[in-house]
Amino acid sequence: MAKNAEKLHIIPPSKHSFDHHSMSPSATRVIDGLVQAGFQAYLVGGSIRDGLLGCQPKDFDVSTDATPEEVKKVFRNARIIGRRFRIVHVRFGREIIEVTTFRGKSSDSSHQVESNTGQLLRDNVYGNMHSDAIRRDFTVNALYYSPENGSVYDYTNGVDDIKKRQLRIIGDPLTRYKEDPVRLLRAIRFSAKLGFTIEEKTANPIFDNGHLLTHVPPARLFDEILKLFLNGSATASYTLLKDYQLLDALFPATMAVMEKSPYFEGLISAVMINTDKRIRNDKRVTPAFIYGALLWPAFIYEQHRLVTEGVPIIAAVHQAADAVIAQQLAIVAIPKRFTIPMRQIWELQWRLALRTGKKADKALEHEKFRAGYDFLLMREAAGEKLNGLGTWWTRYQEASEDVRHAMVDELQPPHTSQRKPRRRKKKTTETTSQDSVSE
């Protein structure tokens, strides 16, 4: 075991900055309840890390020597969940306190199951605070706080690493990544969110081991990817994912296209920057939009390919969406409630170009108009030349009915115009870009 993982430092309240008052009253109740029932119980993980950094923790996890069944007996509002890791959820209204039993040391036990790549499939061996600490992922996440005496318990020099603002994995990095490849993504997430550097030995194996992510169940990957992009540091997360070459495993079709057309980089970056801005301003963000951008390169490439094979444009849009989504679902289980609006956002990119007659008003009534329009603006912000389509829609939404009519009339191709009949047929001027269609 690495030198970081052995000696216990108990840091008294006068020597650390964790503020007891930042604790949720529900977490205090859970710890008090367990201690009164004769068990050990501590606050653990991200809440202490964030508290020591002076940030308000987002949720509170508790670690105890009580087994899940024993925890359940103490609290009426408790439920045992999970299989890979059995944990207890204690519910207080909308707040859930996650209670985990101290993990034990790995040994050949029927309670611990490993795959042939070293991945832990089931791990329900119990132990003490020390064994629990060294089974956690990063030193900064392996701190314990006792509300009874106000001390922080540190087995892995996590407090030092917080001061140094660095992320260090506990134990042998490659073994720990193989045990649970999601730790690769967690390294990126915490580095992006906290602005911490990834210590060298922790960082080095990340570059070559993205392929391990293909062993992670798609549903878990969906959750983890969402956390990377929805915590206000999507831009930093995306940059780190790229730098550490993890995107190839997560979005292979998109990455293959990006190699050939770096233009798409601008769109994805613009969407990440916009996502962070919306979160800062308490605006809603939807995974449909983020995935829509991440899969757009693959989708456009496939759509073009089908068109060159002679498939009509709109049929190609549908077929390309089907193919790209099916391929991605094998890696990341994006739920239908997000793939459906994602497709609608993509389809709207064509519909928004078709504005003559009643089409503009119909598009405006589309339930995903806003997202489709925002996506269009992102494409333009990324440098795609769309003949001012975004500005047109911005004006159209704000315009009076008369102005709207005039705007649509101006688009009428000359041969269909009532006012100025022309003898010669002329091509419509409504074409927007290679990626959009004209009427």
Ligand code: ATP
């Ligand atoms: P966040 O602020 O994002 O919730 P967190 O550190 O609390 O960050 P959680 O995913 O809530 O992260 O997990 C709680 C704790 O459980 C972590 O701090 C870490 O100690 C431990 N943990 C979570 N996932 C893993 C993992 N894959 N491997 C090892 N330990 C883990």
Ligand code: MG
């Ligand atoms: Mg947490």
